[in-house]
Amino acid sequence: MHSVIIHHHLYQPPREDPWLEVVPTEPSAAPDHDWNARINRECYARLAMAEAHLCDRRAAARDPDARAGIARVVNLYAWCSFDVGATLCEWLDAEAPDTMRAMQEGDAASVRRWGHGNAIAAPYHHVILPLASPRERTTEIRWGIRDFRRRFHREPEGIWLPECAADEDTLDAVAKEGIAYTILAPYQVRGHDGSGMPVRWRGASGRTLTIVPYDGSLAGDVAFGGLLRDAPALAQRLTPYRHASDQHTDRCTTLATDGETFGHHHKSGDSTLTEALSMVVQQTSSRVTNSASLVAMNPPTTDVQLVSPSAWSCAHGVERWRSNCGCRLDDSKPPAQQWRGPLRTAIERLSNHSHEVFEREGLTLFRDDPWEVRDRYGDVVAQDGDVLEQFVKRELRADASAHHVQRARELLELARAAMRTFTSCAWFFDEVDRIEVRQVLRYAARSIELSGHASRLMPEFVQWLAPATSGAPNAGSASELFVREAMPHRDATICAAAGVIACAAHGIATPRVATFDVTVRPLAEASGAPWNVTLAHRRTGAARSFVGHVHGTGPGLTVTLSAAEAEIGGTHDVHVHEFPESVARLLLRPMALSDEALCDEATPTRSA
Template identity: 45%
Template sequence: MPRRLLCLHGHFYQPPRENPWIDEIEVQDSADPFHDWNERIATECYGPNAAARIKDGAGRIVDIVSGYRHLSFNFGPTLLAWLERHRPDVYGRVLEADAWSLERTGHGNALAQAYHHAILPLCSPRDRRTEIRWGLADFQRRFHRAPEGFWLPETAADSPTLAALAAEGIRFTLLSPYQVRRIRLDEGDWRDATEARFDPSRPYRVRAGDRELAVFFYDGHIARDLAFGQALSTPEALLSRLEDGYDDTRGHDEILTVAIDGETLGHHKKGADEVLAAALRRLAAKGEPRIVNLGQALELVPVRWEAEIAEGSSWSCAHGLERWRSDCGCNAGGEPAWNQAWRAPLRSALDGLRDRCAALYERASAGLLADPWRARDRYVELVLDPERRDVERFFRVEAARPLAREERVRALRLLEMERQALRMYTSCGWFFSELSGLETVQVLKYAARAIQLAREAAGEDLEPEFAEALGRAPSNVPALRDGRRVYEQLVRPSVASLERVAAHLAIAGLVQPLPDSGRLFCYRYRVRGRRVGRAGAATLALGRLELESLATGERLDALVCVMHFGAADFRCGVEPWPGEAAQAAVEEALFARGEAASLPELLRAVDRAFGGRDYTLRDLFLDERRRVAEILLADSMRRYEYDFTRIFEDNRRLMEFLRELDSPVPGPLRAAADVSLSRRLSSLTRRIGAGEVALRDGEPELRGTVELARRLGVGLHLDPVRRQVLEVVEARMADVAAGRGAAARAAELVEVLSLASRLGLTLDLWAAQNRLWDWAGANGAALDRDSLAALGRELWFDEETLLARAGYAPLAPEAIA
């Protein structure tokens, strides 16, 4: 009997969002309440699929499984780098899933991907090769094996791109059924296959020049129903829709391949991660169709048919590749009347900048790098090592000769310039509706960083010509007018120098002291001879700051001075370090009179020593700017809270009387009650978490405060309370898992969770549930049966399942009775 095979593929990807001057993602308000979109989608999708819940009819957890074990998947390399740093729990489960599948089937679930998610058919041949090689190097570093398959960004393909994959040893890729032009069996006659009129349930051989590779084509109808229809609404709906993908009349082994954006599973469709996990569980129990990855499928089913692809095609543009180079009508978001006439001029401007950078790179690296383009292909080794530990080894291989330090810095600047030139082709820059959108501004920031590095490495200014070319890209926003205005207003202010990073450190360090040495963003720093004191009406800090870029090796040795005049009024100066004697003289001039110094006198002394530009709070990078603002606001907010509390206490009886009469409470009094009662709740939960107040002692006041707010018709700000309670939950759960007074901590945890429920606090228990489930499987019997059952109930587990996982035998019927 012909076999039925099933491969579900998830393309997990987020565009790189890092500020190119600090290589960190700054806060994105549109992702609220999360810091940024990576963090939000990791919480809604990447994490849940790593630990998907399987639930019973009552909504209780009966199992936690890794969806990645049964998915074919690719993760964008830049997303994996972010997960490695910020969500190592999820990152570890992704790697584990590939290793698990490799051990059991001989083929890993993971596919490689082009590094920066550029549209490869639109890249120059040299850039296409580098994008592929960087993607392969990233994959090998993370998964410790060579990839068999490769995901093409947006499945954008043409013959040169497929040939480039085959040349690097890739065996197969995955495309849309609408990317096929014609097919044939062995060397038989060609058949028309346009509009997906062919059998997608088998692998095909595709020739690309003198090379070939296997291609799987996913089922377009089912993929569309998963992404945009109701196929992921329930496990039953998913299984039914997958069943429709098979056809008994085909008479051959069928490989049903379905590919979707991985973010569909939990981010775009809430709960889809659980639907998928439940459906896969049922399929595994049934045994058919057999769940496989594409490497398995290629081993099980011989490739006898050949396909010819539609040149320059993709899965997300009906017009081929036009979404990334013309006003084809494909877009996302924006206003109905907007157009994308900006796409072609933007690509033209970036192509021109890329070519000028390439020429400069070749010319300026002559005598520094033995083979500049081989060095660029291998530069990924340093990119993948944020601490740049292998710089010495890199230059031993790639340098044309032993290089002096200044020459190394120049070579690294040139290589970084080329990295930014690759980054600026991230496909999302063209995907959406408007030139001034978040994603397009991001690629322009990479362009600005490349321009800055070209200027620093070779003294060439590429910006005027680039800005002029951008002026031909029309914006849909009248106030911005065109790409040149977008660049000037939304990109150029972001350009940062080493001096600005130094000012950032100095100002932030005055508000909240920093260690004397360490790492900040992609820089190492050391502070020497720092002195802080009062000078007249200002707080003054002076010191020597040594700063080194991890990316380029460039250094700054500076004397920095910060004056704080109160509130948000800062002034910072940065000058080359003048030597110890000169620093001592400046220090004497600034601090000599202490609090007796007059403000004009102080300012004149600072102006004499620091004649360059002034840096202010606005020059801090965004996250630190907001953190400093919060610190500066804290004292004012405490005073306001005290005033509100006094107003509330003075008028509490009046408010209760008005409520008894069913009369409205004036807005100012409601605001005072809101602030006062919210503050009371937050303070008490903080003290309980710190162990200053026992939970049983604090519960009456907590419940009384919530009840009082209800009686007065006051809305409470519960987010700070929720965060504090969740911190307590996770801390207690960590103690249980670590065996630190497990029984007592478990009992406290049950009390905390029960109280949270009574207070109406909705908590995100995902991390605590994962920890309990993992711990129960390893040594759950270290906790007595009743304690484990009680804790499991509060964390929404099915008790018997959790107890069985911990090794407890089921209770006899008479014991239950």
């Protein structure tokens, strides 16, 4: 029997503003609000409702778009193996629940069909595990397993390693957590026979892990070639001709590639895949299945060696994420990624400091070892509000005060922010001055703030980042990017408070803004009276109160704000463009048709 497995790696990095916990507008993702929304529209949502079309093959030879009518609609999550990154799931929960639900329903359908689910786990953040410390590696794996268990209501059998990056310690850590198998590139494994069937890795500890090698040339032709324009050709590659002498040997073709391939990189790729799979299932000598079912029916008997370390997108092991190894997107330019090493060094130094703070303070607050508490945090880390508060209360010593509860929540958020700073995308691309680097630097700024040592650490971190530059003329550096776009120039709580007061003055109810629960009331009945607002952060529990007056309208709208406790802080004038994006929209939309819509606060409007 020839088995066919399609695996989708579904992942988007954490894009949320680390203070507001919402994704800001990303202009490069236009016409969508941000890249999560765009990729979901172009790919993830389409995979849930993939359309196969009837096609006149002779007409298609002249015109690849010559299709007529929808022949079938298929939830490909029910037919294809997939992993979905937890940071993407956090966004799907809030912004695209139908897509998340389709993944869960597809997994459940595959369990009924094959006895094993299509979904496999992944480390919580997309970090390069061979470069992580043993403790970070373990927590990433455990958080990923805990998140998978909560979403798919079963234990994961397999795991996807970010970038397929693996070494001996990584596979041993995965096996130690009870995972049965992973999927790797064929060139990461020595000693397999090329059949695509499961093989066995055995570590120095004696633990074993099954490896399912994917078809490297097929993945390349699908991702970078034109194979997704031709369903019959794709079906033929999935079920290649077998010589008579090979008829009695079980074989498997596994296609593993990014989920963005089917729609974002190749328009209508999901339809081509659906049509190809329809052809495959009609062949009596082939079957579509998933890796877990394949491994269960064909326990490995061949022992192999791992190329350690190795990854699917770096020819130099895992150097792409720490050095100027030559791997880049634009081969027409000379390698100039010497910024990668200094960036990783700076992030590692900051992470070590965060760990010291977490452990030192955690030992005085938590009943158990702080690192065990951090691992258990994976059960609730994708949630907020009362769920986090109750979790922390269960983990604290019996005599913990309300202040201790809040600081414990801040410490766990410090640990989360530190883990986010190692998101692999920051090192993958060619330039240091990119959105992916900016994002991990924003998480670095958040971890500095939560550590309680910002006045000392902020300038030190800027110095640590200074060597992270490409060296090209007029090239930016990571330190410049951090100062310009990552470190906070205005307290997010102040901006949110001003926005809430402006909404209240305009009769707009806002019980929640971004990650803040809100209470707002006027201090007097008279028109123009000041407002009092209290905001409570749903992740840390930190609460702050302000008093504010509203001035102007439209683009000239401003709130003068001061802390409710007079001795704390000064007075702030917060303009509408500084409000959280969703609040600014609420306030400015009614002005869209007025003359003021094209006039800023300094431009007088012409009288009627």
